[in-house]
Amino acid sequence: MNPTLTSPPRRVTIVDVARHAGVSVASASKVLRDAYGVSEEMKERVRASMATLNYRPNAAARGLRGKTFTLGVSVPDIDNEFVSALVEGILSVTEPTEYEVLIGPAGNASSSQAKVIDAMVDRQMDGLILFSPYGSADRIAEIAGSTPTVVVSRHGASRVYDTVVGDDMLGARLAVQHLIDQGHERIAYVTHSDGDQTDPHSPQRVRERGYxxxxxxxxxxxxIDVVPSTWSRTGGTQAARTLLARDELPTAVFAGADVAAFGMMNVFGEHGTRLPADVSLVGYDNTSVAQLRPVSLTSVDQDASSLGEHAAQLLLERIDGRSEARHVVITPRLEVRATTGEPRRTDGAAD
Structure with missing residues (x-):
């Protein structure tokens, strides 16, 4: 027989699982839904049959019964070590459960973020984690009204959704205070200028207020010296070039985010600008790259993994029926490394 004419293998159904396990379809379905009233012996038998038959539940069908066992995570981008650490924290909580986490890179525009979030809602995901979303609190509350929602890194409490944030005001103060303690006075701050510039709850606006x-x-x-750019490697590159084009370079820069600081470090290195002899540099997020010895970036640590863990735990509680809002604030700390030191002398010589 011509193999191209053979029919594709039939998908294993819950009926096949029930038959293999020697139980009723209703009992097998209860095990699948982790419903009340099923003995441990039956759970083991049905789950063993599922594994043997390589059974995969139909997500659409499960959605019709009330759950899809999927969680949506909306992030601005995935080219950021902080986002990776955040997702790892989420997965550490969800991996022991039946829930699958789907990541949606949503960009830095309100329209693109709305498109991704709406797609998650339309696909009947059981819960959403929204990382630093743009849009009004009313819009986020509307989403949370239909789908359990946890918002990460966007300030401002709500009665209808949970929030998990780092104390960005304190983090910015820690960075500035450290540089001043080193003797700096001319300290520039690189802000993130994409998205909604009027939103007072965004981390970039809160960190700027702290600065x-x-x-x-x-x-x-x-x-006070605020340099508009973006929190990305490209944005850091642009910010460094802007500063180097000035008649006089500030003695220190608070980059706002590690990912921007990395871009700045590349440009400073290309131009022979030494860290910290010519300029001190502080990042934010204390990513794994910042901790590498060749990088050794002084950075504010808001514990991205802990943010993710808290967000996932709160979301699972929401899905299980908790209705009162909870708001978690993570206290940051400063990790001092090799990119900060005393300011250069006014005659241009290194200390």
Whole structure:
């Protein structure tokens, strides 16, 4: 027989599983749904048959019965070590469960993020984790009204969804205070300028407020220097070139995010600008790359893995029926490494 004319193998159904396990279809379905009233012996028998037959539940059919056992995670991009650590934290909580996590790179525009989130809702995902989403609180509340939702890294509490954030105001103050303690006064801050620039709850706006307040409280209001860019390697590259084009380079830069700091480090290296002899550099997120000895970036650690773990746990609780809102704030700490030191002398010589 011509193999191209053979029919594809038939998909194994719950009926096949029940027959193989020697139980009723209703009992096998209860095991699949982890429903109440099923003995451990029956669970083991049915699950063994599922494994033997390589049974895969039909997600669409499960959705019709109320659950798809899928969780959606919307992130601006996946080219960021912080996002990877966040997802690892989420997976550490969900892996022992029946839920599958699907990642949606949503970009840095309100329209692209809305498209991804709407697609997740339309596919009847059982819950959503939204990382630093754009859009109004009312829009997020509308989403949470139909799908259990946890928002990560966007400030502002809500009564209808949970939030998990790092204390970005404190983190920015830690960075600025460290540089001032080293003797710096001309400290630039690289902000993220994509997306909604009017949203006061975004991490970039909150960190900028922390930077501005720290500079003002320490008598350096006249030295405030905000450099618009993006928190990406490309954005860091652009920010470094902007600073190098000035008549005088600031003695220190708070890059706002590690990923931007990495781009800055590349450009500074190409131009022979030494860290920290010519300029000190502080990142934010304390990513695994920042901790590598050749990089050794001073950075604010907000524990991305812990953010993910908290978000996943809160979401599972929401799915299980908890209705009261919970809001978790992670306290950051500063990890001092080789990219910060005393400022260069005014005559241009290194200390």
């Amino acid at each position: 501005r307040e720290a500079m003002s409280l320490l008598g350096l209001e006249a030295r």
